[in-house]
Amino acid sequence: MTRTGSALRAGRTAPLHGRTVVVTGAARGVGAALVRELSRRGARPALLGHEGAELEAVAASLPTPALAHEADITDDAALERAAAVVRERLGPPYAVVANAGVAEGGPFAGSDPADWRRVVDVNLTGSAATARTFLPDLFGTKGYYLQVASLASLAAAPMMSAYCASKAGAESFAHSLRAEVAHRGVDVGIGYLNWIDTAMIRDADRYPVMRELRAHLPRPARRTLTPEQAAARLATAVEQRSAAVYLPRWLRLAQAARAALPPAVLWVTRRELGRLEAEAPLRHTGLLGEGGAADRRAARPRP
Template identity: 45%
Template sequence: MTSLSGKVVLITGGARGVGAEVARRLHRRGARLVLVDLDREPLAALADELGPHALPVVADVRDLSAMEAAVAQGIERFGGIDIVMANAGIASYGSVLAVDPAAFRRVIEVNVLGVFHTVRAALPSIVERRGYVLVVSSAAAYAAAPGLTAYCTAKAGVEHFANSLRLEVAHLGVDVGSAHMAWIDTPMVQDAKADLPAFRKMLAALPGPLGKTTTVEACGRRFERGVERRAKRINVPGWVGAARWLKPLMQTPLAERDVRRNARRLLPEMDAEVAGLGRSVSARVQALGEAASTD
């Protein structure tokens, strides 16, 4: 188990949701924080709350040079990077036939290339300090969801990225983990619920715990423990770990029967709602993307 006191942790997507919650928890444990996000106002507010041991950096994970500059700022301020949490992620709305192709591409760029850029930029310091890399994937890496194809594709991809990276750097004393969460009450999930009544119906149609939403605080507790233990996998809630082993069974026609039935009923509703919105991402994500393109 690793002491977090004095460790330098770089977190992307650090302004809100799980990133901000983990930042607060690690800060209480004595960590130094490099918080990276595009959302300037909540990022600045969180840095003010945490004080001099938190360095806010406005950067786009899609830009490798921006991430290299963020890492350089963290090293200059705190001396190095011990832990990197590649957490930044977005989702798009709508089926493959309905989603805006630009939104689909942006999800892949943020959720896949953003992870690569984050890890690539931080890795030399992580190797030097024999540190820890946490790639934030999702339960979506194990179980597909209609209407979230870009997100599921990206999260499956970064899980395997973490698996491959683990093999590359184990002999260098670096540990690599991946995090897999079901529905967490983050701004991303809140936005989808607000924008799309069909999304709420899809969640309600899932059996048992599959449609339940976990609090950000509960998720943060598991992440804190996982980072401390340099965990290979962090599952939130705990039952998500079983989904990894059951993945082949979940892809059988019998297991997919109810999902297909609900998709046939609800996906046309979702696509109509997306068309009515005139956008395939949340208003917040769209505004951040427009702001980034003008910087």
């Protein structure tokens, strides 16, 4: 077989082989699992996020060339610097996965305004900033942008107002961007993930109200999946340039029934929140998990 024929065959069987893929929030959890899966499939991952030492450790463990670069995705200048390094070291990105996210929980009325804004800044504004920074590359490579969303994009839950608002906004942003860039040869996908066993979710479960509310979801909706399961589905979405990916697959049904979800949530929580509040005051969580702590340490000073 000729070298050209071998390359064509490799492109069909390993569509990410040798291609640069940027993943934000790659130091741990779904992001770290995703870059491992992308590398296993032949991609050259660029890992962006806080926690430089953790990013470097993940990058060093990969079987393909990779780059770790510490950056706050809400800092436009930092993102531009990161993009320049990615282009120089790995080449222009073929795909970008906006995975970075933080969460906080508790009653909205007494929430910390700074934490509330930070969740929206990272999950929504930071995702948009990531897209804006790398779109020139994706136009050149006719590439793919994947927005990691959530079940919270489809069904807002109490005690998670910032997270739900930010993920619903990120979903709408991705739909708008898809329509705007399709004629330029760029595809945009949305990844809808349910509960994933990450530090964020484990931290949330330390708070009785967060744990109890999840326990009252229907059995399929409260099942926790592994980061590796999420990574496998997201990596396949990048390979196939999917418009939407659901984990678990039944979330597609929630998409179809989303108009009926708010009344169902209200019916359950009206009773359960009253009971829980009578038992003990509802506490705020602050930014959840090790990723939330890292974001709090690294975030630029806010006025």
